[in-house]
Amino acid sequence: MGINTNGKKQLPNKQERHKLFGSVEPGKKTKPTDKEAMADLQNSQNNYLFDLDAVGISNVKYPVKVSSQLQPTTQSSIGEFSFSSSVAKDSKGTNMSRFTEQLHAYLIDGNFDVSLSNLKEFTKELAARLKRNDAFLEVTFPWFFERKGPASDLSGFNHADAYIRINYDKELGYDIITGITGTITTLCPCSKEISEYSAHNQRGKVSMEIGLADSFDENKIDWKQALLEAAESNASARIHPVLKRPDEKMVTEQAYENPRFVEDMVRLVAADLYEMEFVQAFHVVCQNEESIHLHDAIASITYDKSEE
Numbered sequence: 001m002g003i004n005t006n007g008k009k010q011l012p013n014k015q016e017r018h019k020l021f022g023s024v025e026p027g028k029k030t031k032p033t034d035k036e037a038m039a040d041l042q043n044s045q046n047n048y049l050f051d052l053d054a055v056g057i058s059n060v061k062y063p064v065k066v067s068s069q070l071q072p073t074t075q076s077s078i079g080e081f082s083f084s085s086s087v088a089k090d091s092k093g094t095n096m097s098r099f100t101e102q103l104h105a106y107l108i109d110g111n112f113d114v115s116l117s118n119l120k121e122f123t124k125e126l127a128a129r130l131k132r133n134d135a136f137l138e139v140t141f142p143w144f145f146e147r148k149g150p151a152s153d154l155s156g157f158n159h160a161d162a163y164i165r166i167n168y169d170k171e172l173g174y175d176i177i178t179g180i181t182g183t184i185t186t187l188c189p190c191s192k193e194i195s196e197y198s199a200h201n202q203r204g205k206v207s208m209e210i211g212l213a214d215s216f217d218e219n220k221i222d223w224k225q226a227l228l229e230a231a232e233s234n235a236s237a238r239i240h241p242v243l244k245r246p247d248e249k250m251v252t253e254q255a256y257e258n259p260r261f262v263e264d265m266v267r268l269v270a271a272d273l274y275e276m277e278f279v280q281a282f283h284v285v286c287q288n289e290e291s292i293h294l295h296d297a298i299a300s301i302t303y304d305k306s307e308e
C-alpha cells in the first residue's frame with residue numbers, strides 16, 4: 001500500500017478489499033433459480049405431530065398513519081407489529097413472505113393506516129392469503145398529542161404508547177383489544193399527611209387495555225383520547241412538555257391538592273372506564289417510579305362488565 005502525493009494512504013479498490021477480508025469467487029451453482037422449480041419445504045404435507053397456535057413474524061417496524069380527535073388529528077408514527085396465524089399439523093410451515101407482502105400492499109402514501117376498520121380488513125385478508133381460518137395482528141406505536149401549559153397556553157407534544165390487538169377467526173369473528181400507556185404525576189398522600197413540609201411525588205405510568213363493546217364506533221369516539229383522559233384526569237397532575245413559571249406553580253399546587261396512592265389511581269381510572277359505554281372489559285395497571293426509592297410501586301385491576 002502506497003502513499004499519495006498528498007500524504008494520504010492509497011487503498012486497494014473495494015473488490016480487492018473484500019478479497020483481502022475473505023470474499024471468494026462464486027462456486028458452481030446447480031440448484032434451480034426459477035421459483036416454480038424450487039423446493040417449497042414450508043408447504044410440505046405430512047403428519048408433523050402437532051397443530052401450532054401461532055406462526056408468524058414479530059418486531060416488524062413500519063410507518064403508520066394515526067388519526068385522533070386531539071391535535072394533530074392525523075400524524076405519521078412508527079408501528080411495531082407482530083403477525084401470525086395457526087398452522088395445522090399436516091403442514092410443515094407457513095408462507096412467511098406473505099405477511100410483509102400484504103403489509104406493504106396496504107400502504108397509502110407511505111403509511112399503514114392503524115384504524116380499527118383497516119386492521120380488521122387486513123387480518124381477514126391475511127387469513128385468506130395464508131389459506132387459514134384465522135389471523136392475529138398486534139401493533140404498538142407512539143401516539144403524539146398537543147398539550148398546552150395551563151396558564152401560558154404554550155403548546156408542545158406529549159406522547160403515549162398505543163396498543164391494538166386483533167384476533168380474526170372465520171367462525172367467531174373479531175376479538176379486539178386496544179390500550180394505551182400514559183404518563184402522569186402522582187403525589188404521595190402519606191408523605192403529605194405526615195410531613196411538616198412538602199410531599200414526595202413521582203412519574204407514574206398508567207397502562208389500560210380494554211375490550212370494546214359491540215356498539216363501539218371509532219368514527220364517533222377516539223378510544224385513545226378517552227383512555228388518556230381517564231388516566232390524566234384522575235392523576236395528581238398532568239405531564240407537560242412546556243411549562244413557564246405560572247404553569248409550574250399551577251401544576252405543583254394542583255398535585256398537592258390531589259394526592260394519589262398507586263391504588264387510588266387504578267381505582268379511579270377503573271371508575272371512569274366503568275362509566276364508558278364503549279368499554280366492555282378492562283385491565284388497568286399503574287406503575288409509579290418512586291422518587292424516594294429505587295423500586296417502583298405497582299397496582300392493577302381487571303374487570304369485565306359481562307360478568308356482573
Ligand SMILES: Nc1nc2c(ncn2[C@@H]2O[C@H](COP(=O)(O)OP(=O)(O)OP(=O)(O)O)[C@@H](O)[C@H]2O)c(=O)[nH]1
Pocket residue numbers: 040042093094095096097098
Ligand atoms: N415457514 C418458515 N419460513 C421461514 C422461516 N424463516 C425464514 N423463512 C423464510 O420465508 C421465505 C419464504 O416465504 P414463502 O412465503 O414461503 O415464499 P414463497 O413460497 O416463495 O411465496 P408464495 O409464492 O407466496 O407461496 C423464505 O425465505 C424462508 O426461508 C421459518 O422459520 N419458517
